[in-house]
Amino acid sequence: MYDVAARAGVSTATVSFAFSQPGRVKQSTRELVLATAAAIGYVPSASARGLAKGTAGAIGLYSFDYQLDPGEADLRHFPLYVDVVQRGVQLECRRRGYALMLGAGHKDGDLPAVIDIAGRVDGLIAFAGSAPSEAIIQVSKRIPVVELGSGIAGDDVHTVAVDNRTGMTELTEHLLQVHGFRRFVYLGQSRLPEFSSRYDGFAAALTTAGLPVPEPAHSQPGEDAGTESVVRGYLDELPDVFVCSTDQEALVAIDTLVAAGIDVPGQVAVTGFDGILAGQFATPRLTTVRQPMEEIGRSAVRILAGLLDGTAQPDPAQLHAPFVLGTSCGC
Amino acid sequence: MYDVAARAGVSTATVSFAFSQPGRVKQSTRELVLATAAAIGYVPSASARGLAKGTAGAIGLYSFDYQLDPGEADLRHFPLYVDVVQRGVQLECRRRGYALMLGAGHKDGDLPAVIDIAGRVDGLIAFAGSAPSEAIIQVSKRIPVVELGSGIAGDDVHTVAVDNRTGMTELTEHLLQVHGFRRFVYLGQSRLPEFSSRYDGFAAALTTAGLPVPEPAHSQPGEDAGTESVVRGYLDELPDVFVCSTDQEALVAIDTLVAAGIDVPGQVAVTGFDGILAGQFATPRLTTVRQPMEEIGRSAVRILAGLLDGTAQPDPAQLHAPFVLGTSCGC
């Protein structure tokens, strides 16, 4: 910038104005500055601008740090839930002129990685469970934060939530009423609030039907080996249906069962949750609850943008997640 | 940071050292600083750090500014070529501890948007054709730049290139030799080098076979209406095959033909280029040339990382794009 100013024979203030407040500078001066800048290849430093203005012009998205083997993407591993949500975030950022800073997982040093990303942006979106809540709360005191998936109580953390419970209840009722299933295995985790409400929805339907509610068989999405071994434990005595807390786990379950020579849904049904593409193209097609993934990402950006430009709206209510029929339930 | 220093009774230099050079600070001092920082919710400013260190710790990815209607993602619009490449970039950035800054398209003001992104990062990856070459060249004088898809000649711009030509030649030879096609329509653009080499590969195969080479019927990926109307122009006099320069256009072509009551590949064959998922799940399954999309993204990051940490390797040769048989060619 000093070079531009020197070559154009003006002050740095004028260079700055020429770019940021075109009206404040004489037309001819402005053209001179712009031309000079182009001539010497001026690339303004966003760091300096950010420091001076106190605003970065960017939004951050913090995700899980799942490391994948190099190897081309297949439908089974992409796009998953987080990928489609990210797409929504991306599109909405683009529409509003925000740059998007992506971060995830490990960072050397003593600050949690999420703090590192937070320091670079004007507002942060984080998947629930991707970072320690203390860190999220800490960040939320400096910049607006939206958490995806019901999560941290109160404080300054905004949330984009999906009604997981109702969707899972509807799905379970379908299994009870249409298929007459009675022996259920619930496969998944129930630690994060988002997942526990799925389990709750499942439990509610069984309770209403006067059936006992089984404990969840613990499994984690993304840890296929673990899911597989849990499913194997049921090969000798199959339930009527495996109700899984995510599509990823449901697809692994189906694979495991089929590999063991079991017919799905003939001998045992399987259901998922999320509505990822792989489920739609699986055989049998997965019965599931479809999250509005792209819309989740978009609303998160909308909330942040509102907070940042002062036109904040009340946070939207929970988004609806419809139950979607496939063939894996026996339909 | 001043607050942390004050509360901990040390200087700002010590706070800085406590985080960045643990060894230089007495253990007890360091713990004190870290605890104080956590207590008051210290979130370091990346702008300030970037300005002081002259390095941002982030890599930028600049993409096309295609605006999509809100509406949930379907396989037909996601993931496309750019999405999978981006995934590769993301994974590799994650592995190496770089934050990823995403940017695209319009920015108010007088600087091209790509310059804005460039000012925020240590190295930039840009899709060929997504930004004006002058801007790319300008940026490349300040920070390392990798362009995806053969593009800008010489200069400081690095390139990750795919051998588009060979793939298209192989595909065309298949159409000639196995199917005996003689009447070809080439559908697509040939402006960008990347696309023109596809056309060249097509032309080479025809020339070798002693056939005349038709001019391309102009169409752009992403502009479905245009593609559709071009295809409609051939309904009265169908060729043996539509050779399309991208899968996106090929899928639109198939839709258009089928909608007109024409059997594909019975009455006319259609082929694509890229290897996107939608092609694999289309009916008929698309015969195409598969780009190593994820690997393209990964190598771009590798090149940048090498340049940035001084371990620069010579740029890799062109990546191979294999010809992939589907059923849309009549096989």
Place this chain on the structure above:
DNA sequence: TTGAAAGCGTTACCAC
């Protein structure tokens, strides 16, 4: 092992 202080490249306030 720690502190003082000089940058880093902008912006924006205040004069002129």
Place this chain on the structure above:
DNA sequence: GTGGTAACGCTTTCAA
């Protein structure tokens, strides 16, 4: 309409 210049919050050199 334009120029001087004090921030902005951090890193890093040099001294202590």
